[in-house]
Amino acid sequence: MAEEKPEKKKLDLQRRPMPKQNHWERVKNFDEVALGYPVAAAVEEASRCIKCKKPLCNQGCPVGIDIPGFIKCIVEGDFGSGIRKIKKTNALPAICGRVCPQEEQCEKTCILGNKQAPVAIGRLERFLADWEAAEGKIEVPDMAPKTGKKVAVIGAGPAGITVANDLIILGHEVTIFEALHECGGVLIYGIPEFRLPKAIVNREVNYVRSLGVKIYTDFVVGKTRTVNRLLEEFDAVFVGSGAGLPWFMEIPGENLNGVYSANEYLTRVNLMKGFRFPEYDTPVKRPSRVAVVGGGNVAMDSARTAVRLGADEVHLVYRRSKAELPARVEEVENAEEEGVIFDLLNLPVRLIGDENGWIKEIECLRMELGAPDESGRRKPVPIQGSNYRVSFDAIVMAIGNGPNPLIQMTTPGLDINKKGGLATDPATGRTSRPNIWAGGDIVRGAATVISAMGDGRIAAASIHRYLMNREGEAPVT
Amino acid sequence: MYSIVERRMIVPNMHEFIVRAPVVAESVKPGNFIMLRPDPTGERIPLSVADWDREAGTVTSIFMQVGGTTAKLARLKPGDTIPTYVGPLGKETVIDKFGTVLCVGGCYGIGSIYPIARALKEAGNRVVVLLEARSSFLLYWEDKLARVANDLFVITRDGTKGRKGHIDKIPELMGAAGIVPDRVIVNGCTFQMMRVSEVTKPLGWKTIVNMNPIMIDGTGMCGVCRLSVGGKTKFACVDGPDFDGHEIDWAEFLARRKGYSPEEVDPLRHSSCRSRF
Ligand SMILES: Cc1cc2nc3c(=O)[nH]c(=O)nc-3n(C[C@H](O)[C@H](O)[C@H](O)COP(=O)(O)OP(=O)(O)OC[C@H]3O[C@@H](n4cnc5c(N)ncnc54)[C@H](O)[C@@H]3O)c2cc1C
Numbered sequence: 001m002a003e004e005k006p007e008k009k010k011l012d013l014q015r016r017p018m019p020k021q022n023h024w025e026r027v028k029n030f031d032e033v034a035l036g037y038p039v040a041a042a043v044e045e046a047s048r049c050i051k052c053k054k055p056l057c058n059q060g061c062p063v064g065i066d067i068p069g070f071i072k073c074i075v076e077g078d079f080g081s082g083i084r085k086i087k088k089t090n091a092l093p094a095i096c097g098r099v100c101p102q103e104e105q106c107e108k109t110c111i112l113g114n115k116q117a118p119v120a121i122g123r124l125e126r127f128l129a130d131w132e133a134a135e136g137k138i139e140v141p142d143m144a145p146k147t148g149k150k151v152a153v154i155g156a157g158p159a160g161i162t163v164a165n166d167l168i169i170l171g172h173e174v175t176i177f178e179a180l181h182e183c184g185g186v187l188i189y190g191i192p193e194f195r196l197p198k199a200i201v202n203r204e205v206n207y208v209r210s211l212g213v214k215i216y217t218d219f220v221v222g223k224t225r226t227v228n229r230l231l232e233e234f235d236a237v238f239v240g241s242g243a244g245l246p247w248f249m250e251i252p253g254e255n256l257n258g259v260y261s262a263n264e265y266l267t268r269v270n271l272m273k274g275f276r277f278p279e280y281d282t283p284v285k286r287p288s289r290v291a292v293v294g295g296g297n298v299a300m301d302s303a304r305t306a307v308r309l310g311a312d313e314v315h316l317v318y319r320r321s322k323a324e325l326p327a328r329v330e331e332v333e334n335a336e337e338e339g340v341i342f343d344l345l346n347l348p349v350r351l352i353g354d355e356n357g358w359i360k361e362i363e364c365l366r367m368e369l370g371a372p373d374e375s376g377r378r379k380p381v382p383i384q385g386s387n388y389r390v391s392f393d394a395i396v397m398a399i400g401n402g403p404n405p406l407i408q409m410t411t412p413g414l415d416i417n418k419k420g421g422l423a424t425d426p427a428t429g430r431t432s433r434p435n436i437w438a439g440g441d442i443v444r445g446a447a448t449v450i451s452a453m454g455d456g457r458i459a460a461a462s463i464h465r466y467l468m469n470r471e472g473e474a475p476v477t
Numbered sequence: 478m479y480s481i482v483e484r485r486m487i488v489p490n491m492h493e494f495i496v497r498a499p500v501v502a503e504s505v506k507p508g509n510f511i512m513l514r515p516d517p518t519g520e521r522i523p524l525s526v527a528d529w530d531r532e533a534g535t536v537t538s539i540f541m542q543v544g545g546t547t548a549k550l551a552r553l554k555p556g557d558t559i560p561t562y563v564g565p566l567g568k569e570t571v572i573d574k575f576g577t578v579l580c581v582g583g584c585y586g587i588g589s590i591y592p593i594a595r596a597l598k599e600a601g602n603r604v605v606v607l608l609e610a611r612s613s614f615l616l617y618w619e620d621k622l623a624r625v626a627n628d629l630f631v632i633t634r635d636g637t638k639g640r641k642g643h644i645d646k647i648p649e650l651m652g653a654a655g656i657v658p659d660r661v662i663v664n665g666c667t668f669q670m671m672r673v674s675e676v677t678k679p680l681g682w683k684t685i686v687n688m689n690p691i692m693i694d695g696t697g698m699c700g701v702c703r704l705s706v707g708g709k710t711k712f713a714c715v716d717g718p719d720f721d722g723h724e725i726d727w728a729e730f731l732a733r734r735k736g737y738s739p740e741e742v743d744p745l746r747h748s749s750c751r752s753r754f
């Protein structure tokens with residue numbers, strides 16, 4: 001890193017702020033918080049790029065976007081070429097620009113970050129994607145001639161959508177089978193409207209549909225039809241069924257009323273539009289004191305949803321300290337601005353109910369940070385005898401999700417990895433069965449949108465090689 | 478879009494509901510359920526399956542009109558469509574050659590016990606069917622059930638048909654007929670399933686109940702359907718809906734079913750059953 005000799009010019013260390021809805025306004029609505037760069041700010045921000053000879057930013061991007069390339073286009077005002085560059089490797093830029101943990105990826109490796117603020121790569125990516133959508137001229141890629149090969153994709157989350165996108169362009173016939181009544185996976189049922197408008201997700205889904213991908217919703221593979229049954233019709237199957245199984249802490253009182261998994265809470269609000277009850281039929285409670293347990297994006301989303309549903313006080317109960325919060329930094333800041341109270345270094349040990357089986361109180365232990373654990377983070381250790389109780393009328397458990405076991409339970413011969421997901425060869429995404437691939441959260445456990453897309457990309461390439469030349473890849477045994 | 482083949486009130490408040498859904502009909506088994514949405518702004522609710530026709534690609538359920546969603550369903554006519562109808566979900570009821578099996582049906586469960594009784598009969602069991610209702614005018618499908626049952630008993634609260642009384646008369650009724658079941662399977666409202674489990678427990682009659690909690694996705698994603706079975710938390714939608722009735726924490730289950738009653742639109746498929754006890 002130190003050898004890098006950037007182009008000589010005065011460094012512009014001030015990152016251009018992105019306009020946001022005021023926090024006192026936005027807590028009353030579900031509209032998107034971050035409003036995106038206007039053209040001038042985008043060009044200024046892009047001009048901060050110092051055009052490193054050996055750029056490191058694109059190595060930080062899991063799908064290897066040509067970041068310096070698209071930034072240069074913005075500087076030159078050639079937005080069309082910019083978005084084309086991104087779309088070569090990322091089919092969902094409007095989404096990634098909004099939800100990628102950039103500070104861990106592309107922006108982490110930006111040289112300017114050593115001095116102060118790295119170039120706002122994610123915001124610029126979002127700028128180009130939104131510009132293209134506003135122009136209304138979405139370019140259709142060159143489609144390869146039809147191969148006559150058929151691929152089934154299980155799950156319409158980011159992994160599945162990426163595979164479908166790549167394979168249809170390569171000339172294969174692609175059919176997506178989705179369990180829910182809408183496509184998008186976590187993007188539609190989990191991540192709230194105020195962070196990722198559903199119109200954007202629907203736009204991307206419609207785009208792959210317009211390329212000729214067939215989509216069957218209301219189709220639970222393993223139940224409606226098994227993978228083996230699909231293989232009677234399809235030459236290859238990709239499993240992108242995600243990590244939809246909510247974890248609980250296994251502490252007393254978790255089955256009390258008023259205790260929700262984050263998935264339930266967010267699904268009621270996002271997929272079923274509970275925030276628009278009674279216009280929509282699905283109810284969601286609007287309690288006044290809410291505790292959200294966890295510290296990741298799911299926890300931030302739940303806490304900020306509770307704020308918007310009118311809670312007087314929302315607490316985020318997390319067992320480590322602020323530095324270890326796994327959520328995107330931007331969302332932690334947003335949550336703080338919106339008044340979420342962070343109860344750090346606290347571990348819930350028991351939930352206490354009233355006589356009707358409703359949650360009344362949470363009992364926590366205070367923690368302190370000890371020596372680093374396997375993950376490199378300092379391990380929280382309970383302070384003996386520090387138990388205390390606080391009253392809440394709703395608890396949202398946002399401590400994580402595991403791979404959905406339905407596919408492996410109903411498909412013989414699939415090896416399982418340490419996380420309880422499908423074991424794959426990382427270089428190809430292939431499972432222990434030669435005509436089945438997998439990627440995204442079903443392999444990694446709850447991870448990120450972009451890693452799911454990266455997996456999808458790798459798997460699509462491998463499926464393509466397999467379909468075009470079956471002997472090409474020796475089946476993994 | 479899934480088209481309605483038939484929607485007919487068969488007894489007061491209870492509707493027979495036949496939907497064209499060929500991929501569901503293809504693999505549906507006794508004890509499964511489906512999830513549906515009545516319209517684009519509607520809630521997702523589960524319904525147990527009561528019959529099917531694989532060739533015609535149709536699936537039949539019986540639903541009781543209790544709240545908003547079932548009220549919407551009750552207005553559907555043949556030819557209308559609904560946007561979501563997904564399944565078959567849940568584990569199927571275990572069918573084996575057990576010997577003598579007592580199949581208890583009440584409420585909508587008179588419908589869903591039918592394919593179970595039929596499969597048990599085909600598997601070579603002696604099938605004893607017991608139907609329970611508040612009054613004789615609430616009974617349906619007796620003829621269908623009679624065709625698959627070796628013995629058919631009826632209990633009505635008001636004595637207008639069969640034995641007068643409550644479901645807890647089961648031991649007496651079986652005793653009088655000289656029947657000792659090797660297994661009891663109950664499909665019905667929560668209180669019926671709980672009462673049957675309570676009375677069969679001391680007798681050591683293994684009792685399987687088909688649970689009916691609130692569900693949203695029905696595929697294990699939200700966990701709203703969780704219940705305690707033998708001290709462990711299970712998801713009714715993927716681990717069930719059949720469980721051993723003697724191992725369920727019924728008090729917790731009843732409390733959870735009421736979780737949405739104040740603002741609920743149609744949370745409890747069969748909440749009105751409560752008035753029967
Ligand atoms: C609330 C929340 C917030 C998040 N925030 C961020 C963020 O800010 N940034 C980020 O990068 N990541 C975030 N994540 C994680 C990210 O969303 C996931 O890593 C990503 O969506 C995984 O993609 P996937 O395609 O593997 O699976 P999913 O998005 O989970 O999609 C899987 C799809 O498969 C369907 N499915 C499952 N089983 C079956 C079956 N048997 N048959 C048919 N269909 C099936 C599901 O219904 C679903 O639609 C968040 C996750 C949550 C829950």
Ligand code: SF4
Pocket residue numbers: 060061062063064065067090096097100102105106107121122125450
């Ligand atoms: S896809 Fe994500 S990691 Fe890659 S450049 Fe865009 S924001 Fe950064």
